[in-house]
Amino acid sequence: MSAWEKRYNFWSLYLILICLGVAFYSLYSNINNTWLISPPNYILFIISVLAFILGIKGLKDKRNWRTKTRSWLTITLSSLLSITLFLALSITLIFSQFGANELIKTVSSPDNSYTIDFYLWDAGAAGTFGIRGELNGPLWFKKRIYYEKRTENANVEWKSNNEVSINNRILKLNEGETFGY
Template sequence: MRKLSWVDLFLVLFLYFISIYSLYSHMNNKWLVSPPNYVILILSILGLALAILGFKDTSNKSTKVRSWISTVLSVVLIFILLGALSFTSIFSGSKQLLTTTHSPDKHNTISFYKTDAGAMGSFGVVGELKGPLWFKRVFYYEGKTDQVDLEWVDNHTISINDQKVNVSSGEMVRRSP
């Protein structure tokens, strides 16, 4: 049981790290390597269950303290994730797949989506560079358009609506009409 409280504490701290990195990557258009928020929520609920099981071990005081810390951190993280999931489901608008393209050497996969925020914002096109597993990075946004005209120039450069973009540079390209 003593090992269980350590495992749970490290699990909860790891979930906090993943959640903070997910927020950072969304804000700075970096590679999103964390799993979707609902997976983190499920793991947080598992962490809460493990923390509650940790209260059964009464061998020393530090085990109880770890269980209390894990419980409090898990509950806080669960409420934060529930708030984030409900906020994004209400206010995210629609996202519709327009096309998916592969580079000539098949190393890069890019999906373009039409986004529409409805009454809360504008519409446009978003390009996401796909990575392994669920990894992805938004690298292109063009407002007030609902179509994309694509042509690969080479293995790392694509022409999108007459703008050349290097997908391996790591930069975000924003276009406004």
């Protein structure tokens, strides 16, 4: 058995644990409107499939009960996470085909330190519609700062470099203010 085969077992477990942590943080940040720092779901899906493959290769390492347990734990966790992420990606793909999220405008602060994307969302016949504003950060980082149901317009006016008025609601971006109802 090569040194790499011994490492497959070790690294596959840590890879899937990191992937699980990032996936749960992604869910948390979407629910609580905090900074979304996790990569897109398709990247997490690729990482979970990679962990699954490394876990399968790690099954060759049969030195003791810990290595066997580690491999089976990795395979179980990565297969469950892969299935969950695949379903999430499928649902997102299906609903994005029907115009569930449509970019309506992008605005920047006067000094270009803040950029906000506004989306029109529609839950279809079973739900409602509205607009959502997401503050762009570095890389793929985003933070939902504005969320309003049953409206289709985003009237945006910058009061200063750090203050923006969205549909007559003033948000101080440097203080992390958000609005949602």
